[in-house]
Amino acid sequence: SAVISQKPSRDICQRGTSLTIQCQVDSQVTMMFWYRQQPGQSLTLIATANQGSEATYESGFVIDKFPISRPNLTFSTLTVSNMSPEDSSIYLCSVLSAYEQYFGPGTRLTVT
Amino acid sequence: QQPVQSPQAVILREGEDAVINCSSSKALYSVHWYRQKHGEAPVFLMILLKGGEQKGHEKISASFNEKKQQSSLYLTASQLSYSGTYFCGTEIDNFNKFYFGSGTKLNVKP
Numbered sequence: 001s002a003v004i005s006q007k008p009s010r011d012i013c014q015r016g017t018s019l020t021i022q023c024q025v026d027s028q029v030t031m032m033f034w035y036r037q038q039p040g041q042s043l044t045l046i047a048t049a050n051q052g053s054e055a056t057y058e059s060g061f062v063i064d065k066f067p068i069s070r071p072n073l074t075f076s077t078l079t080v081s082n083m084s085p086e087d088s089s090i091y092l093c094s095v096l097s098a099y100e101q102y103f104g105p106g107t108r109l110t111v112t
Numbered sequence: 113q114q115p116v117q118s119p120q121a122v123i124l125r126e127g128e129d130a131v132i133n134c135s136s137s138k139a140l141y142s143v144h145w146y147r148q149k150h151g152e153a154p155v156f157l158m159i160l161l162k163g164g165e166q167k168g169h170e171k172i173s174a175s176f177n178e179k180k181q182q183s184s185l186y187l188t189a190s191q192l193s194y195s196g197t198y199f200c201g202t203e204i205d206n207f208n209k210f211y212f213g214s215g216t217k218l219n220v221k222p
Contacts, residue, residue, distance in 0.1 A: 031208055033209075033210075041214075041215075042114070042199065042212045042213060042214050042215050043154070043199065043201075043212040044212075045209060045210065045211065045212075048208070048209055058209075092153060092154075096208060099142075099159045099161075099167055100156045100159070100167075101144060101146075101156055101201070101210065102156065103153035103154050103155075104153060105152070105153050106153055
């Protein structure tokens with residue numbers, strides 16, 4: 001199993017600013033993922049982050065807007081850049097351990 | 113690449129059964145099932161792999177029809193704790209990337 005923590009748990013940010021979300025795992029994992037979830041909606045994969053390589057982004061998400069770092073096997077960050085109200089959402093990181101995917105508690109972002 | 117999930121919502125009485133379906137237009141390597149309670153992160157329930165292998169924690173059963181690229185989650189003798197939103201997550205060709213269905217909101221009443 002894997003226990004994941006995220007910081008911050010929530011934040012209210014102004015349009016045009018950036019926020020970096022941290023994801024910490026209690027064990028070493030190869031694959032980490034970043035998702036976005038609107039309240040009451042499904043999860044949308046933003047990118048896959050493997051340690052030692054560039055993140056792989058899904059269609060509709062670009063590195064300039066959502067830069068990701070993966071400096072080691074237990075930590076990753078996602079930055080939401082130049083925010084607009086459309087970026088308001090819950091951002092979750094997850095890891096794959098054996099066959100199971102474990103999710104962090106999420107970061108609730110509100111952009112005003 | 114998002115799978116289609118049905119029904120959108122189900123209301124049950126304790127002890128009743130329900131089936132949640134998930135279908136994909138792509139050939140799947142695996143299907144995951146998750147339950148998410150309000151304000152919490154999704155929790156892994158089960159994985160069904162191409163070839164028939166299944167792994168899961170809870171007393172919940174599921175099936176995976178590889179020919180039709182469909183999976184069904186069977187909730188039998190439902191309990192109040194089963195309430196939440198259920199998502200299927202599909203994986204194509206062991207790429208370790210998961211695309212989630214729209215979710216099924218299950219409400220179990222006493």
